[in-house]
Amino acid sequence: MSSNPAFHLATKKQLQQIKDSLQKISSHIWECLGTESINLYARYDQYVEIFIVPTNLERQLRLIRDTETLQHTGLYFGFVKGTEFQLSLEGAEYLFTTFFKQNRIKLKTITLTNEGAQSFLYGNTLKPTNFAQAPTSLNRKDVIFVLNPKSQFLGIGFIYTRDERLELRNLVDYGYYIRRGF
Amino acid sequence: MSFSFKVFVPDISNKARELAEKFGYRPYMIERYYSMFGVEETLEFLTINESISPLAIRINSLKTDPQTVANSLRMKGYQLTPSEQIPYAYIIEQDAKSEEILQKSSTSPEYQQHGFERDHDTLKELEWGRPSYLEEDYLIDEEKRQDIKSSQHLREKQIATLGSTNEYLMGYYYIQDLASMFPSYYLSPQPDDFIVDMCAAPGGKTTHLAQIMENQGHIFALDNNKKRIKSLIYNVRRCGIMNTTVLLLDASSTHKQGFHPNKILLDAPCTGEGLIRDDSARKTNKTPTDITGMMRKQHSLLHSAVKSIKPGGRIMYSTCSIAPEENEFVIQKVLDSNPDIEIVSVNDEWGLPGYINVFGMDLSEDLLKARRLFPHIHNTIGFFYCLLQKRK
Numbered sequence: 001m002s003s004n005p006a007f008h009l010a011t012k013k014q015l016q017q018i019k020d021s022l023q024k025i026s027s028h029i030w031e032c033l034g035t036e037s038i039n040l041y042a043r044y045d046q047y048v049e050i051f052i053v054p055t056n057l058e059r060q061l062r063l064i065r066d067t068e069t070l071q072h073t074g075l076y077f078g079f080v081k082g083t084e085f086q087l088s089l090e091g092a093e094y095l096f097t098t099f100f101k102q103n104r105i106k107l108k109t110i111t112l113t114n115e116g117a118q119s120f121l122y123g124n125t126l127k128p129t130n131f132a133q134a135p136t137s138l139n140r141k142d143v144i145f146v147l148n149p150k151s152q153f154l155g156i157g158f159i160y161t162r163d164e165r166l167e168l169r170n171l172v173d174y175g176y177y178i179r180r181g182f
Numbered sequence: 183m184s185f186s187f188k189v190f191v192p193d194i195s196n197k198a199r200e201l202a203e204k205f206g207y208r209p210y211m212i213e214r215y216y217s218m219f220g221v222e223e224t225l226e227f228l229t230i231n232e233s234i235s236p237l238a239i240r241i242n243s244l245k246t247d248p249q250t251v252a253n254s255l256r257m258k259g260y261q262l263t264p265s266e267q268i269p270y271a272y273i274i275e276q277d278a279k280s281e282e283i284l285q286k287s288s289t290s291p292e293y294q295q296h297g298f299e300r301d302h303d304t305l306k307e308l309e310w311g312r313p314s315y316l317e318e319d320y321l322i323d324e325e326k327r328q329d330i331k332s333s334q335h336l337r338e339k340q341i342a343t344l345g346s347t348n349e350y351l352m353g354y355y356y357i358q359d360l361a362s363m364f365p366s367y368y369l370s371p372q373p374d375d376f377i378v379d380m381c382a383a384p385g386g387k388t389t390h391l392a393q394i395m396e397n398q399g400h401i402f403a404l405d406n407n408k409k410r411i412k413s414l415i416y417n418v419r420r421c422g423i424m425n426t427t428v429l430l431l432d433a434s435s436t437h438k439q440g441f442h443p444n445k446i447l448l449d450a451p452c453t454g455e456g457l458i459r460d461d462s463a464r465k466t467n468k469t470p471t472d473i474t475g476m477m478r479k480q481h482s483l484l485h486s487a488v489k490s491i492k493p494g495g496r497i498m499y500s501t502c503s504i505a506p507e508e509n510e511f512v513i514q515k516v517l518d519s520n521p522d523i524e525i526v527s528v529n530d531e532w533g534l535p536g537y538i539n540v541f542g543m544d545l546s547e548d549l550l551k552a553r554r555l556f557p558h559i560h561n562t563i564g565f566f567y568c569l570l571q572k573r574k
């Protein structure tokens with residue numbers, strides 16, 4: 001790779017930012033990530049994008065002479081905005097599939113009704129009537145992993161209150177890219 | 183024999199002119215079809231091109247199992263027939279019920295209930311990168327223009343319907359013509375392969391390769407178009423792919439990058455003459471000059487692939503053009519200048535052999551190992567693919 005790469009292993013500072021943000025979602029995520037054959041890489045675009053790169057990809061990644069050409073690799077984990085790491089849709093699904101479903105971490109999940117699941121995939125904010133199963137304690141700004149009635153991962157949202165009523169605001173879901181027109 | 187980049191432009195008979203006028207083609211194209219198919223088969227070819235090709239989906243076994251998704255779509259009213267060639271692919275049948283879905287709305291039941299706005303450009307992106315028609319390219323009468331618009335509209339409806347289900351959004355399937363699945367499938371990717379997909383956007387073949395590789399190994403997906411590469415990245419993400427690196431690169435420079443993959447997929451840019459069923463503008467918006475330009479580009483790309491591939495490695499070359507100049511002639515030119523390259527058979531008994539004698543040119547008999555799919559024979563788009571190997 002070039003001497004001033006646009007893509008490189010995440011710096012210590014970036015790793016700390018990621019760790020701090022993940023800690024707010026659930027404890028032990030960072031430790032679990034450490035057990036996987038992966039490394040975190042940073043790519044510079046509008047924000048600093050973070051990628052989970054399986055170690056078996058690294059040998060060929062070193063062949064890339066101009067790292068400016070690299071647009072994506074491995075799994076897009078999220079991005080650093082200011083000092084805050086924001087989890088991507090795929091990053092959230094990775095945590096859900098690799099760790100939560102294996103009972104290695106705890107996550108706050110909401111299971112939606114069929115109707116709610118469809119609506120969530122179209123980017124909508126949901127009311128408690130759309131919740132089939134929700135945690136007993138929901139706090140404002142909690143990051144919630146959103147599932148359909150078949151326990152399939154749909155996206156992430158956060159809880160907020162309007163007129164003293166709880167609502168699930170959509171952060172990102174699988175309809176996102178199509179809505180953005182990609 | 184040394185091939186030049188010359189396109190076969192025959193003298194045009196009155197009969198060809200009549201057919202060209204009736205079906206809205208440039209006359210030289212009809213005369214070329216006479217040379218390729220004969221008179222009777224040409225008529226069959228032109229007739230089937232008046233109907234859109236069946237839609238197909240490839241279920242993403244990285245995220246789900248094919249049977250579950252197929253059942254779920256059937257519950258929504260789609261009639262799916264399993265492909266005989268690709269185990270996780272299904273043809274979407276156009277029965278009365280699915281026509282009814284299309285008539286009612288341009289979208290899925292989910293969309294109808296909770297819909298969001300999706301513009302024409304987005305639909306084009308979904309349509310696995312097929313270039314759209316340009317109205318100003320039409321040189322035909324208003325009635326024909328309306329027919330074409332209606333056919334285009336129907337196809338857009340089909341894509342929108344299948345492209346807005348929950349299952350689609352969640353990356354459980356990819357809308358892809360059956361013929362377009364063959365190059366990835368018959369390249370036989372393995373979990374420990376290093377593969378370069380040279381013209382990868384919008385990602386149908388890349389995501390298919392990753393699926394077969396079970397998300398193992400490594401794919402370098404190249405494209406040099408910034409807009410299209412966004413679709414590629416989106417599809418890679420949506421389908422849960424982890425073994426792919428997307429590079430903004432001109433694929434004809436692959437050999438200068440220092441990559442030496444053991445497999446290369448080159449789905450080359452082409453005139454798209456095989457797509458007339460789905461994009462009627464192609465009856466008139468391409469000329470022999472376009473074919474010449476494409477031949478040069480295709481040869482340059484394949485030349486780069488040949489230089490990059492490891493000894494013993496394999497290259498899958500494909501196009502959605504039926505023009506021999508963009509297919510057999512390009513392969514022949516590469517064979518002539520690279521004695522270490524040979525054509526390898528694929529285990530496809532469905533497709534027809536490549537041409538070895540066409541437009542007055544005698545070609546290598548090995549081109550019989552290449553495969554062609556034709557709309558009037560296979561009920562797909564027109565397609566060509568050929569597997570090459572560099573000798574050790």
